[in-house]
Amino acid sequence: MKAPGAAEFVPEGADLARLRQAACHCRGCDLYRHATQTVFGAGPANADVVVIGEQPGDQEDVLGQPFVGPAGRLLDRALAEADIDRDAVYATNAVKHFKFVERGKRRIHKTPGRTEVVACSAWLDAELDLLRPRLVVCLGAIAAQAVLGPSFKVSAQRGEVIEAEDYRVVATVHPSAVLRAPDRAEAYAAFVADLRIVRAQLGNSAAAR
Numbered sequence: 001m002k003a004p005g006a007a008e009f010v011p012e013g014a015d016l017a018r019l020r021q022a023a024c025h026c027r028g029c030d031l032y033r034h035a036t037q038t039v040f041g042a043g044p045a046n047a048d049v050v051v052i053g054e055q056p057g058d059q060e061d062v063l064g065q066p067f068v069g070p071a072g073r074l075l076d077r078a079l080a081e082a083d084i085d086r087d088a089v090y091a092t093n094a095v096k097h098f099k100f101v102e103r104g105k106r107r108i109h110k111t112p113g114r115t116e117v118v119a120c121s122a123w124l125d126a127e128l129d130l131l132r133p134r135l136v137v138c139l140g141a142i143a144a145q146a147v148l149g150p151s152f153k154v155s156a157q158r159g160e161v162i163e164a165e166d167y168r169v170v171a172t173v174h175p176s177a178v179l180r181a182p183d184r185a186e187a188y189a190a191f192v193a194d195l196r197i198v199r200a201q202l203g204n205s206a207a208a209r
């Protein structure tokens with residue numbers, strides 16, 4: 001029997017375009033029930049850098065693209081400031097459907113649970129297998145724990161270059177945490193500093209500006 005979760009929806013031998021298409025029909029956990037659509041990763045298939053967030057937000061859910069809302073705009077700005085070419089980066093999320101609670105007309109982000117992260121990991125694994133990036137950047141605890149295991153602590157190890165089997169990993173905070181920080185300027189500067197560590201790893205990569 002196959003493990004529960006997204007695995008049974010992931011087609012074998014597919015390229016990114018086919019994966020993205022198949023992910024539209026995923027029912028690997030309950031999150032597809034209330035979200036508008038699957039938000040799959042986006043970016044060039046030859047990207048050296050993969051940035052992983054948590055899950056699509058409200059605007060991503062509506063538009064079907066990752067990192068197009070406020071957190072995405074902050075990410076774009078910070079990447080540019082760290083001299084990383086945004087267009088050469090593949091961006092995706094640990095969980096591909098928006099999890100939220102309704103408060104009146106607003107949909108408030110709800111952090112995905114470990115069950116949902118594990119259920120959705122087959123999509124992330126398939127993306128990383130095809131992309132074979134040099135460097136993986138994890139934004140926030142959910143992404144970092146999806147890649148590095150549930151005991152990983154971003155607060156203790158942010159900005160460290162971690163050697164994984166197939167690529168190096170740098171974990172940092174989530175751009176939404178920067179937007180919520182009491183001292184936003186300081187949080188933003190620390191976020192850019194972590195991205196500069198990523199930039200320093202890129203050598204002659206197309207992502208290095």
Ligand code: URA
Binds near residue numbers: 052056060066067068
């Ligand atoms: N936050 C994320 O983690 N991912 C997105 O795609 C948008 C906001």
Ligand code: SF4
Binds near residue numbers: 023095
């Ligand atoms: Fe499938 Fe992931 Fe969506 Fe759950 S969140 S239904 S596992 S794509």
